[in-house]
Amino acid sequence: MIKIRNTIIILILLVLSFGSGFNLGKKSIPVFKKNTSGETVSMRGYDFTLFWDVWDRLKYYYIDKEKLDPLKLINGAISGMVSSLDDPYTVFLTPDQNKDVKDDLSGKFEGIGAQLGVKDKKIVIVAPLKKSPAESAGLKAGDWIIKVDGKDTVNWTLPEAVSKIRGPKGSQVVLTVLRTNSEKSEDFKVSRDEIKVPSVELEVKNIECVNANEGKTVCKEEANITANTRKIYHLKLGRFGDNTNAEWNKIISQIVAQYSSGVDKGIIFDLRNNPGGYLTSSVYIASEFIGSGAVVIQENADGTKKTFNVDRKGKLINYPLVVLINKGSASASEIVAGALRVRNKIKLVGETSFGKGTIQEAQELPQGAGIHITTAKWLLPDGSWVNGDGLKVDEAVENKSDSEEDLQFLKAAEILLR
Numbered sequence: 001m002i003k004i005r006n007t008i009i010i011l012i013l014l015v016l017s018f019g020s021g022f023n024l025g026k027k028s029i030p031v032f033k034k035n036t037s038g039e040t041v042s043m044r045g046y047d048f049t050l051f052w053d054v055w056d057r058l059k060y061y062y063i064d065k066e067k068l069d070p071l072k073l074i075n076g077a078i079s080g081m082v083s084s085l086d087d088p089y090t091v092f093l094t095p096d097q098n099k100d101v102k103d104d105l106s107g108k109f110e111g112i113g114a115q116l117g118v119k120d121k122k123i124v125i126v127a128p129l130k131k132s133p134a135e136s137a138g139l140k141a142g143d144w145i146i147k148v149d150g151k152d153t154v155n156w157t158l159p160e161a162v163s164k165i166r167g168p169k170g171s172q173v174v175l176t177v178l179r180t181n182s183e184k185s186e187d188f189k190v191s192r193d194e195i196k197v198p199s200v201e202l203e204v205k206n207i208e209c210v211n212a213n214e215g216k217t218v219c220k221e222e223a224n225i226t227a228n229t230r231k232i233y234h235l236k237l238g239r240f241g242d243n244t245n246a247e248w249n250k251i252i253s254q255i256v257a258q259y260s261s262g263v264d265k266g267i268i269f270d271l272r273n274n275p276g277g278y279l280t281s282s283v284y285i286a287s288e289f290i291g292s293g294a295v296v297i298q299e300n301a302d303g304t305k306k307t308f309n310v311d312r313k314g315k316l317i318n319y320p321l322v323v324l325i326n327k328g329s330a331s332a333s334e335i336v337a338g339a340l341r342v343r344n345k346i347k348l349v350g351e352t353s354f355g356k357g358t359i360q361e362a363q364e365l366p367q368g369a370g371i372h373i374t375t376a377k378w379l380l381p382d383g384s385w386v387n388g389d390g391l392k393v394d395e396a397v398e399n400k401s402d403s404e405e406d407l408q409f410l411k412a413a414e415i416l417l418r
Contacts, residue, residue: 051077075369079157087374088118088158089360095368097159100166105241105277107197111166112173112190114139115275116158117330117354122146123153123161125177126354127273127328129197129238137190139177141273141328146185147176167192199244200251201236204258207265207413219410219417231263232413236270237285240277240332245284252288256315266320266416268409269340272350276331279308279359279378286336288314289321289346294381295339298359301376322347322412325391330354338380338391349395349412357387 059068075094082092093101103109113132114125123145128134145153148164156164165173171192178185206229209219222229233255237248255267269289276282279296286295287310298306323337323346334353340346357379360372379385395415397408 082371083155083157088121089356089358089372090374091157091159091372093159093370093372094163097163098364098368098370100159100162101362101370101372105239107199107239107241107243108195109166110169110194111192112137112139113193113195113197114165115273115328116145116161116165117275117356118158119354121155123156123158126275126330129195129273132195133190133193137188139175139188139190140179141326142180144178144180145175146178147174149174150176169194197238198247199238199241200247201238202251202254203234203236205232205234205413206230207232207410207417209414209417217414217418219414220405221410230265230417232265232416233259233267234270234409235267237274237333239274240281240285244277244281248285248288252315259319266322267316268322268324268412268416270324270409271329271333271337272324272326272408273328274330274333275328275354276333276356279332279335282332282335283308283311286310286339287312288316289319289340290314290343291317293343295343296335297379297381297383299377299379305379320416322349322415324348324350324408324412325353325393326351326408327354327390329391331356334386334391335378335380338384338386341391341394342381347395347412347415348391348393349415350393350397350408352392352396353386353390355386355388355390357385 055073058073062068075092079092082090100109104115112134113129114134115127115129117124117126125134125139125141125143125145127141128139145161145165147153148161151164153161165175167173169192173190173192175188175190176185177188206222206225207219208222208226208229209217210228212218225231235251235255237244258264279298283295290310291314292310294307294309296308298308300306321340321344323340325333325337325348329337329350330353334356337348337353341348357377358374359376359378361375363371363373365371377385377387395411397411399407
């Protein structure tokens with residue numbers, strides 16, 4: 001027993017100490033400093049008496065001895081320690097959960113195709129991915145997931161929710177959902193599938209705007225080019241992941257090659273349902289439109305600040321632009337949208353964004369596990385913090401569930417064509 005206890009204590013302390021000394025890289029994956037001092041982790045000051053008391057009681061009294069897996073108990077203890085911080089974005093990841101997170105950022109995985117978040121200590125759908133099983137089943141951004149296969153989600157961490165909802169292609173999961181302003185929950189049966197998510201998409205659309213009653217302008221999309229239509233580039237960014245910058249460069253080169261200032265009327269940059277990703281990628285994307293200066297400010301725990309400036313010469317700096325956001329736009333997408341409004345006075349159209357204003361470091365742990373630690377706040381270039389409140393839009397438009405028209409896009413088109 002003493003040998004087992006010492007091993008477990010060392011494992012726990014390794015997790016506590018493994019994150020010391022890292023550098024922020026492209027992927028926010030730390031590079032660890034090797035300990036060359038010869039010092040080892042001291043257990044002095046750590047009183048594990050209560051821990052071992054509970055451990056022994058479980059071992060002696062618990063009815064199902066097969067469930068007393070030491071590794072699972074250790075992972076549970078570590079998860080509880082991290083969860084005690086009451087920060088939904090600071091999480092311990094088991095090896096399987098850590099793999100899930102990496103798969104998300106690579107853009108290929110099996111599941112229902114919905115980005116999840118935690119808000120007010122509840123699991124919420126940040127955004128269903130386009131043409132995903134989640135979207136097909138009728139799930140929407142802002143839906144609260146209160147049960148998964150009949151199990152209550154109260155006090156679930158985000159990795160726990162992802163691991164329960166994700167699964168192999170062809171299997172099904174039942175999500176019990178409560179919608180905003182609704183008192184009655186609803187069950188959604190979703191069939192899992194392979195999800196492939198491109199970071200960047202481009203569609204050139206023909207838009208016609210006409211003056212309607214009471215001086216209002218009405219815009220609509222036309223299938224064919226006419227004397228009254230104007231071309232608008234609909235540029236969609238779905239996430240800030242592993243392949244985003246490379247995919248982005250290809251699409252931007254395509255825009256530059258095709259765009260004609262005499263005929264084409266601008267770009268609608270669509271960040272709706274973009275849950276974020278790497279901070280460094282958000283700076284790279286914003287630099288496409290901003291000439292110089294600050295994109296985002298990192299404020300550390302000790303109050304010191306680091307400014308991330310434009311890091312390259314952008315190709316779309318002088319192009320007419322409107323940005324679309326909604327309540328599924330979070331984190332890195334809020335950085336980009338907010339920077340474009342503060343620095344370039346770009347109009348934001350749609351709905352108030354999610355409101356995630358913190359930065360996490362993704363750190364690797366032994367045996368394939370991982371930990372995400374909130375290390376800083378991010379601020380817009382004017383010093384404002386959107387955490388909890390989200391970015392307010394200049395033109396509020398809500399898409400109607402009973403309409404096939406994208407009213408938010410058409411409002412953005414109207415602004416470009418004024």
